[in-house]
Amino acid sequence: MSGEQKQVNRELDVRGAKCPMPIVRARQEVQRMAVGEVLRVVATDPGSVNDFKGWVQTAKNVELVKQEETIDANGQRLYIHYLRRIA
């Protein structure tokens, strides 16, 4: 397991959810987290990549640590977003 994965404090599975739900639910999760904690969001909506980028610029309390794309065992493309609460 890489160092980055160890730093994840919470997981949010929004596979199959369409906009605006991935952001709505990520926002709720972040509000429950302590400052400095990291949330890993797993989404299937390709639009989530630019939406998370745009959202963190609007939201004042969260930063985007990184974004990844992978394909799961069923061939489903996954978009993974790491968010850190900063305020």
Add this chain to the structure above:
Amino acid sequence: MSATSTLEKAQLSPADLKQMLDRGESFTLLDVRNEEEFRRWQVEGRHSVTVLNIPYYQFLEAPEEAVARVPRDWPVVAICAKGGSSAWVVQEILRPRGYQAVNLEGGMEAWGKFYQPRVLPEALPAFRIWQLERPARGCLHYVVAYGPQYRRAIVIDPPRHLDAVLQLAQEHSLSITHIFDTHAHADHISGGVALAKLTGAPYYLHPYDAIHPLDVLPATIPYEMTKDGQVFTLDQDRLHVIHIPGHTLGNTALYLEGNGKRFLFSGDSIFLYSIARPDLGGRGETWAPLHYRSLFHRLLVLPDDTLVLPGHFSQPKEARSDGLYAEVLAELKRRNPDLKQRSEAEFVQYMLSSLPEFPKQYIEIKRINIGLVQPSQEYADELEFGKNVCALADAYRK
């Protein structure tokens, strides 16, 4: 009243939106997608429309600030990628604050698959020609009904979404006799092969376009070859194939004569305010001179009263007042800046200095159109994102 039924009432179909745009109704088009997606592809109208991009997450984070930017003077049509976020903005943000707001059902995804058929009045009574406009992408497709009671029909450049064609065929009891692609398209996925399978009608393509120009691999699709000078008899009338290499090597235009009327299905050659680009096969410098000879020596020499029916438009305002994209050759010679008289050398130089960016997905779309790749529906949607860029760059300047 439940939230769901109110939301249903708040939905606008793509056909409703198209009608509002064509009529020039006053409304604010509120696009709540992220800025990147908005920049790449937007809804456009023939008349000027107030378009506002406020991403939905701004309504989530700072609703009052975002709402303050939305004019209260007109109704609001909200749009997003698939219709979910815009429905949320309408329902949770705008309507509770007294806005007259409606959501575009299915968002840009539905808008991208919407086709508007229109009958070309001047083709009657020789033919009943429908131009199918795909407003989101600037594509034009054709169904030409001929023979007694217009019961037989040919289809030119059929789109991937065959329902648009099949619905017309069913409504008007058409039996499809021929299917043509004027060329192997790079900007959109053809429905030609699938339509041939469904109807049993032969699918025609020029053989030079059955080789992928960059992969240099042969087509795996079933097709019948067209050739220059070939004539198809449509009942009393005749459809001529004109080979016009330039945009592609196997590019063709279809010239239809009947009852003293002449129509040119120009595909990707002459557009109403522009011409097709010569570089999508990766050989712009080599193909530009061919393109010149095809346009100036093969097409512009046709009778001046030939009505040109192009394969694309660049902007909705190119449409006539009846919504059709069509113009006679004499007028195009006068007003189309790319058809200005130039020497071959001047023309080549002009074309090569006017090329828009080369969308990299166009290489893949061409693979799909000759059967080298079988896409999932999701992948096909992704490849068809945005407007076509088949014309020279000037066409896209507003």
